[in-house]
Structures are given as structure tokens and as C-alpha cells.
Amino acid sequence: MFKFFNKYVAYGAVFLASFAITSFAFNIESQPASRTTANTSKVQVSYTTQVLPHAYALKKDAKIYTDVHLTKSISPKHYLKTTWYRTEEVDLTLDGKTRKVFKVTNTDQTHSFFVLESQLMGIDSKSYNVKLKVAKNHFLGQKIGVLGDSIPAGWDGFHFYSHSSYPDWVGKYLGTGTTTIDLACPSGRIVGKRWAYLGKEHLPQDLPAVVAARKSQIKKMNIIFIHIGTNDYTNGSGSGSLTNVIRHLRTSLKAVQAITPHAQIYGILPISRYDANGENRQSMRDMYGYTYGQLRHEEQKLYRARGIKVINFQQIAPNIITDQNKNRTLQDHEIHPTAETAQKLGYALAKKIAD
Structure with a gap:
């Protein structure tokens, strides 16, 4: 259990992410209807890669999207106590600015969304209850x-x-x-x-x-x-x-x-x-x-x-x-x-x- 850990990472320098353990979070309801998000026609995806998962939670005012181009979003209110795990990391250009987006999935893999990195927080956040x-x-x-x-x-x-x-x-x-x-x-x-x-x-x-x-x-x-x-x-x-x-x-x-x-x-x-x-x-x-x-x-x-x-x-x-x-x-x-x-x-x- 001590496989070359110094080769891979400094203590505490890690990827973040997380999965929803539905049996002890809450019962996930049917996915709400998505809505078209304005001003996303200029979104360009430049790089996508698979990443190791870590626990994440959504910020209260987060926007979650059903597609990588961020053309449709849904309300996060049903998912604020769910834990999410990042599965993909995406670099894209939005309105001329480079942004990082994560594809996140809940633990039973019933829901996946795309979320801007800035809309996520670690599970150690006091607001994640x-x-x-x-x-x-x-x-x-x-x-x-x-x-x-x-x-x-x-x-x-x-x-x-x-x-x-x-x-x-x-x-x-x-x-x-x-x-x-x-x-x-x-x-x-x-x-x-x-x-x-x-x-x-x-x-x-x-x-x-x-x-x-x-x-x-x-x-x-x-x-x-x-x-x-x-x-x-x-x-x-x-x-x-x-x-x-x-x-x-x-x-x-x-x-x-x-x-x-x-x-x-x-x-x-x-x-x-x-x-x-x-x-x-x-x-x-x-x-x-x-x-x-x-x-x-x-x-x-x-x-x-x-x-x-x-x-x-x-x-x-x-x-x-x-x-x-x-x-x-x-x-x-x-x-x-x-x-x-x-x-x-x-x-x-x-x-x-x-x-």
C-alpha cells in the first residue's frame, strides 16, 4: 500500500471531485427540464481528458449544463446535497475567455452534468451540509x-x-x-x-x-x-x-x-x-x-x-x-x-x- 507515492504527488496537492452516495444523501428526483442558456454560441471546446475523481459539491448558485457547449442549463436546487465526482476535464473558450469545465457524475451514474470549475466547492466547505x-x-x-x-x-x-x-x-x-x-x-x-x-x-x-x-x-x-x-x-x-x-x-x-x-x-x-x-x-x-x-x-x-x-x-x-x-x-x-x-x-x- 506504499506504491511510489512520492513519485506522483505532494501531500494535499490533488485533484478534486465527488460522487453522490444516494443511499445516504437523498433520493434523486427526476431530472428537471433544461432551458436554453443565452450567449453560448461562441463556446469552443479545445481539450477534453479523463481525470481521476474527487469529491465535489455544487455551490448554491451554481449553473449546471446538460451539454459540453453549455447551451442548456437546469436548476441545481435538487442537487445541492448530492456529492459529485469529476470524470472529465474540458478546456473551452467562452466569450473569448478560457474556462475549465468538469463533467460530473453521481455515484449511481444516473445523472451527469457539465459545470464550470468556479461553480464547484470541496466537500470540506462548511456550507455543504x-x-x-x-x-x-x-x-x-x-x-x-x-x-x-x-x-x-x-x-x-x-x-x-x-x-x-x-x-x-x-x-x-x-x-x-x-x-x-x-x-x-x-x-x-x-x-x-x-x-x-x-x-x-x-x-x-x-x-x-x-x-x-x-x-x-x-x-x-x-x-x-x-x-x-x-x-x-x-x-x-x-x-x-x-x-x-x-x-x-x-x-x-x-x-x-x-x-x-x-x-x-x-x-x-x-x-x-x-x-x-x-x-x-x-x-x-x-x-x-x-x-x-x-x-x-x-x-x-x-x-x-x-x-x-x-x-x-x-x-x-x-x-x-x-x-x-x-x-x-x-x-x-x-x-x-x-x-x-x-x-x-x-x-x-x-x-x-x-x-
């Missing part, structure tokens, strides 16, 4: 913190999706109104003290290094997600036996609990992982002699022994990532969720916490 009703105001002002690897960091195996990792989505659905303190790092391990460069930033990478260097930030966390372990299981990690991995995890958990004794901590078990041939690694032994399933089992035991709530996505949302859909839900088909999958994971976890 998708808070779950069941959350009420119970989580308002709470600071969510994250310790772990590339999955909670919002790295899809090739690049980051900005401000829309699954912990970011948890904050949106719980209605915290605060920015997630995400200290997770691609390739992060339970065993080790490494630091890594993400772009020009030199950041602690392994869990012991993060805990030692980021005590002041950890103290500010009210809710903490610890999601880590898959990189220790990777052959050649240097983490050694499962006993050694769990011993190091226990030490880090004790340290975190000592830093912020009143925080609610959730131990997130490693999500499903596949090999290059598409086989589920659940029962596969690594070079250190333990299976992926055994890693999950021992992490669960330790979290419970430390009084930490356990989250197993295979139990709370078993259909998000499966053997059958992995090529669609995992960007690299092995371990890293797509931006859309991250949203679904965030919704499932928020619902679990809020219920």
Missing part, C-alpha cells in the same frame, strides 16, 4: 484525529484525494464542523520509527514516530481512529513476527491513552486486501508466518483488552469491498479505496458511531 439526522448536535465541535497508514490518509495508491478521506467524511456525516487532524501517512507501520518526505514536508511515518512527535496535536483529539497494520504484514517490511507487531502496537496504544485519557478511541481493523492475482489475502501467510486474518484477529483482541472500541468494516459494511467488486472499489485492485469507496466507508463508520 450532509450531517446525519441521528447525529443531531452530539458531535458538534468534536475534533477527529487519525493515526495510521495510507487508507485513512486518503491515498489511493497513486495520489491523494484532498479533504475527502474516509475520516473526513465521518466528520461531515457526524456534523463536527471541525477539520480532521489526520496524522496518517502512506506506508506507515506499527513497528518502526521512520519519517518520510511527502512533497517537501518531512513527516513522521511509523506509528511510534507519530506518537512521539505529535503529542500536542494528539492532545486536541476527542475522537481517535487508529487504522494500521497492513504494511507490517507486507513481505520485507522488517516488522517481524505477529507477536512483535502486537507488542509494538500495545506500547503505542498505551502512549496515546496516556496523552489523551478522555478521548474516545476506535481501533479500525485493516480493510480487505488482495494479491496481484486477485486472491483475497485473508488466509495467506506472509514471510513472517502469519496470515492477514490472524493480524486482524490479534489487533481486535488487543484493542478490546485496552478498552478500545473495534471497527471491522467487513462486519458493519460487508458489501462495500468484496471479492467480486474489488476491481471497481479499489483503485489499484489490491488495497487502496477509490475516492467513492472512501465516502462509503466514511458514511458506514459515521452511522455506526452515531447510532
